Amino acid sequence: MPRAKREMVVHEEGEIMQTEQEPTRELTKVSMDLTVLHCPLCLRPLMPPVYECKGGHLACMDCRIECPRNQRQCQKCERGGGFDMWSTVVEVVVSSLRVECPHEGCGLYVTYHMLADHQSVCPLAPYKCPVPVCGYEGPPPVLYHHIINVHPMHVHRILYGKVLQLQVPLPEPRLLLSTEEEGRTFFLVGGVLDIGAPIVVSVVCIRAGGSPLPHYVAKLWANGPPGEPKGTTNAVKVEMEVTRSKDPGDVDMQELTFFTVPPKLLAGAKLVFLHIQIDKLMS
Incomplete structure (x- = not known):
């Protein structure tokens, strides 16, 4: 029997629910700090593609490309280093997390890094x-x-x-x-x-x-x-x-x-x- 597909859902307040789409729906609540999914350089939510340095520190594509060349080295690493490695694991996480629109009556779940875009056009925005x-x-x-x-x-x-x-x-x-x-x-x-x-x-x-x-x-x-x-x-x-x-x-x-x-x-x-x-x- 095929295994049911599981999906991670994150509420804006930082609450994760793991849902089982088939054949039953199972909810598991977990707290997390959503700021860990933000680029530490521009502080915006990370979205694919995501890069990391050899020390595991992250950067979004815009920061990796747009920063002046002398600032493209990781400032957290002892010897510095460029954000040259593609972080596929983090990409899977930021692509799969869903957050509920905070506007009353909407109820739509959207990818976390797309929440601001949705809120700007949500028909139930205040x-x-x-x-x-x-x-x-x-x-x-x-x-x-x-x-x-x-x-x-x-x-x-x-x-x-x-x-x-x-x-x-x-x-x-x-x-x-x-x-x-x-x-x-x-x-x-x-x-x-x-x-x-x-x-x-x-x-x-x-x-x-x-x-x-x-x-x-x-x-x-x-x-x-x-x-x-x-x-x-x-x-x-x-x-x-x-x-x-x-x-x-x-x-x-x-x-x-x-x-x-x-x-x-x-x-x-x-x-x-x-x-x-x-x-x-x-x-």
Whole structure:
């Protein structure tokens, strides 16, 4: 009878569980210091290929290659020595260890040296509330309910590819756009870049900046009051890629692509009548 495959699983807190995938599942808990799996030179988690000196001290490939030539010798060895030997045993260890994503509700186990990459795109990573000085953090679904229950911020439902008409308050527009299709939340933010300057508006997706597809494009335009004498309407329109951020309330308007609303298109002193369409791109 073939032996069951065993896999080592490491929790972020340093807890190892040895699991037996077939035919039964067996868990064994062991504590270890995960920093022993970090490169002693750059302090980042080791990942293949891993090298060692004759004294058994380790180095990652980046440190072995990028360090100045006079620093490529092991500083822990009495006589020094280069990291010239390929440490296949350590590679097996760092390649087989799995850690659980610490984000509540995720539950995914990933290779330890890839944990930071996963956390940067994890859909359940905590996001900061866009309301200034709030300080609350939570995954997107929880954050959405926090905002609508705790803060008096306007929330509007939007469908991809459909135009939504908005009355946006001035002088610092802030409201949420929520999609029913995938529960995505967008933050419409605006302000004045300088005294006496026009109002500017942009759209931020509450999402990790390194997240994979899809991407989003926003089309915004504003119509002014009917002109004289022929009743024509002034309008301005822009199409922009939607910026992604885990902290939408702290974005710098000057670093965003934004939509400028000239003063003549402001209908009254406290509102701007805005049209917005968000399209989802899968490539």
